[in-house]
Amino acid sequence: MGNVVLKLADDVSTDVIYPGRYMATVLPTETPQFAFADNAALNAALRGGQVPPGSVIVAGKNFGCGSSREQAVSALKGYDLTIVAESFARIFLQNAINLGLHIVTAPGVRASVGDDLTVSGENVLNGTTRLSYAVERLPQARQAIIDAGGLIAYTRKRLLDTAAGVTHT
């Protein structure tokens, strides 16, 4: 994956990821400019191209709690960030799967800014501390959406399957 660019505590809300005052902006091509808008230094680094694609945000439990706003996911995806968290809030997790944001659930994960993280097999390896953490797998039903390339592609396939008489149970 890449280097940790941000370390966050538990219960980071979508208001922090994507402040409500930018919610009128909805296009995934436009939302990234407001990612972490209230964290001026981080926002400037993202917009200035100083955060390489594949960089990692490490968070605690319940990342993405609060509002269902999908901009919180599309904004992070715009920078090709990976989110490694101890757990995710339900709607954020589903939105991330639906849009194809790279998320990894790793209970107990510990890392500092600058550490190098990689997913190896079913573990997240912190290359800096040499510690590794088990990745919690997604339920099969959610994995199917990822495998299809996101919810739009998955729904499109379901529509066409239904028209062709293929049934899903």
Place this chain on the structure above:
Amino acid sequence: MGMTVVEKILARASGRGAVKAGDVVEPAVDLAMSHENAALVINQFLEIYSGTGREPAIWDPSKVAIIFDHRVPAESAKTAGNQKKIREFVSRYAISKFHDIRGDTGGICHQILPESGYVRPGAVVVGTDSHTTSHGALGAFAFGIGATEMASVWALGTALNVEVPGTILVEVEGEFGPYVGPKDLILHLIGLISAQGANFKVIEFHGRTIRAMSTSGRLVLCNMSVEAGATAGIVPADEETDRYLRDEAGVESVQEHVTADPGASYSRVISIDVSSLVPQVACPHAVDNVRSVREVAGTSVQQIVIGSCTNGRLDDLEVAAGILRGKKVARGTRMLVFPASGRIYAEALRKGFIADFMNSGAVVMNPGCGPCLGVHEGALGDNETALSTTNRNFKGRMGNPSASVYLCSPAVAAASALEGVITDPTEGRN
């Protein structure tokens, strides 16, 4: 093995005899609600059909509801443009449950849905808003989803890959003391179990206190269940639900009640006696940072907000107006009141509550989400403090990351407005 209320609802909606927590189902959706973020849903919906050679088609336009509430009237040309685009879509796809910016039929989605009779016991309701959990107050399974997931619902009519959630049973007994009510109960519960305490779970409310509670109060409980991470909150339908639907929502037909089986399996059981509960407040910057009002009494506040999908209903306005009547909001404190719908506004006007607010110095605004999410009017200045009956106090929530927001009941907000500092309404009023 018996089923919980939500297991029963999901079994029926997905055509199965029985389901249990952890099963994956695809329930038929009875009501699909969006607000201004329908602008994004529309984009994603059209994208699903792109390259398929098929005309985009909503599975059942009569089951789609769109309510403008987040930025009404529009605060910017961009929002006005989104609203215009949505109106055109609504007209083209014949979406009948559309509530535009109007004084009579407009308002906040989580008030419009119940008062219009759109939500029925046992229904599956999805909404592109996290507070869609509100509608569990009428015995429905109602949960928030993202815009892309809504686009998928519009196309297919089902929610895909829904994991049947486990259920936390909350048993509430005892009678509320004066100036203590549903908001204090839900803040207390969130403080007890934390902002993650109900993640991926349903909170099912039971007990004599809940049975005696109005639908308006039940909406408060279910609304804020999401602040404990819950997928949904639910109060199983009962006679009060029938009364509300008949008398306040104009629903004539008798609604079937879905109740839990004896022996239903719960992941956790929590008992609360409210007779000793005192007014509660969620302190900055987390909804589970809950203390008694007494612990933070005296904290200076520059803005008081009464309203939102949590506490902008008639009984909320009534208790606040009763405290403010004939008195003045303290100098140095501004007070904003947002009735939850046009209908509530009109009733509050008839009952004299609006006059009470205005005479006290409060500003009465049009129904809408207002300052709750920091996109519209009522933004806070640097380092200012607000006390609000809304549902979230995350950093930056009211439009300023250096400001602080405390959450409370309408009684606490009104009593504090008179003093300009956080004030326990039970002191000096018993």
